[in-house]
Amino acid sequence: MSADFRDALIVAVFRKGDGSDCGNYRGIFLLSTMGKVIATILLNDSSRCLYSCSLTLSVASPVKRHNGHDLQHTANPGGHCVFLLRGHNFHRLLLLLLSVVAAVSGFSHFPVSGFLGKQVVLPCTYKGNVPVSDLQVIWGTPKRELLHKFINGNNDLTEQDPRFRNRTKLFKDHLEQGNWSVLLSDLRESDRSQYECQIYKIDKQIHLEKVDSVDLFVTGDSPVPVSGFLGEQVVLPCTYKGNVTISDLLVIWGTTKGDILHRVVSGNDDLTQQDPRFRNRTKVFKDQLEQGNWSVLLSDLRDSDQNDYQCQIYKRLETGYYWEQFDLVHLSITGCTGTLELMLDFIVDICSCRRRCGK
Incomplete structure (x- = not known):
């Protein structure tokens, strides 16, 4: 077994009292993820074995010693033989197994x-x-x-x-x-x-x-630049060329700070975790999802909307969702709406012409 799976990092956790007293610290073990997976497999097998053997303690043979622990050799009805830790050592083993359950179950x-x-x-x-x-x-x-x-x-x-x-x-x-x-x-x-x-x-x-x-x-890719005007709407682009069906896709639009802009699960909007400032302002193009268009329409633009946005696409497998694609868009907001800006330019052009013509 690899050392990365087997070894654990011991971290000293202060409980209370004098910080200079080593007795006021408790050590905890940090295991790798793969180590926890292996521990879970061992736990499941050991639990079944311990349970089956605990029902047959009446068929016990004399106590033996192994590596300093009291062992009791027990035969179960299936004809298999196992060694059980006896007395307080047995309970310590159960506590150890339970701690492994706690470590894995919250994963x-x-x-x-x-x-x-x-x-x-x-x-x-x-x-x-x-x-x-x-x-x-x-x-x-x-x-x-x-x-x-x-x-x-x-x-x-x-x-x-x-x-x-x-x-x-x-x-x-x-x-x-x-x-x-x-x-x-x-x-x-x-x-x-x-x-x-x-x-x-x-x-x-x-x-x-x-x-x-x-x-x-x-x-290391650069973000796609997009510009919009205050009070108007803008499309943040995201295109997926994979061949995974919509029902097996998870698409999350959000800021690089973790604020959820829009979320689509299996082709349906899931806005339960949407940041409140984007409420009723986002929309995906449902009729274009099959063609891979996962762009989002952001309406009623505000100054606070100027940000980096990421479109994350995941595909669903039996074991969970796995990363497929990641697009980044940088949104810039300008202070004048498009219509007003055109009107101002038109007025400036007229004034310049009159000055030049002496009118």
């Missing part, structure tokens, strides 16, 4: 794309009712590189990987609402990786509450 997966030199939001949300002061949040890579850490209501970047220095930021005013997303700035090719957001509840013990996994793709 979710989300793809995100960004452009070189720009910034991107890696999403992570928590719906529990635990106060921010009782949470520890660790952002990192499967290679155990620390992206961002938050504990006891404050950032703790003492162990942050040097290549992320001065490039990460949490949305402090949104933490109470459960938004633990991190903003990563000045994107580089080396940032393309998988990132994990691990959320822990801290009381007398450390409890893993949730794990979110984000795949970050970084591209």
Whole structure:
């Protein structure tokens, strides 16, 4: 088994009391995603085995010793033989298995794309009712590189990987609402990786509450420039040439800061997560989706609409949604509407002509 799957990063979590006392810290293990998958497979097999054997303790043979642990050799009705840890060691094994269940059951997966030199939001949300002061949040890579850490209501970047220095930021005013997303700035090719957001509840013990996994793709393409006028409407272009049917596509329009502009799932609008400032102002061309036109019409343009927008297209497979395409559009807003601007130009031309003619 690869060392990346097997090894874990041990992070010291402060509980309470004197910070100089090592006894006031508890170690937690950060496993890679593939390590968790393997652990889940082992857990499922072990759980079935332990359950079947626990029903046949009456057929036990004498106690044996193995690597310092008490072992009890047990035969089950199917004719298979297993070794069970006895006494408190058995319960410790069960607790270990349960902790693996907790680590894996909170796992979710989300793809995100960004452009070189720009910034991107890696999403992570928590719906529990635990106060921010009782949470520890660790952002990192499967290679155990620390992206961002938050504990006891404050950032703790003492162990942050040097290549992320001065490039990460949490949305402090949104933490109470459960938004633990991190903003990563000045994107580089080396940032393309998988990132994990691990959320822990801290009381007398450390409890893993949730794990979110984000795949970050970084591209060097330049954004498509688009211009619009205040109060008018504009089309943000996005074309998909793949052969995946609409029912198997997820299309997300949003800003590079993570604000949802428009979302289409299996050909149907899903605006439940749409940013309030875009409410009733967006529209996709439903009759052109089959031809690959995933452009969005943005109406009633405002100054605040000037931004970078990304069109992210994902295809659905049995295991979830996978990234297909990523387009970036830069929208510029000018202060005069098109009609008014033409009228002003016309008036200026007339005045210039009169001056030249001496009228």
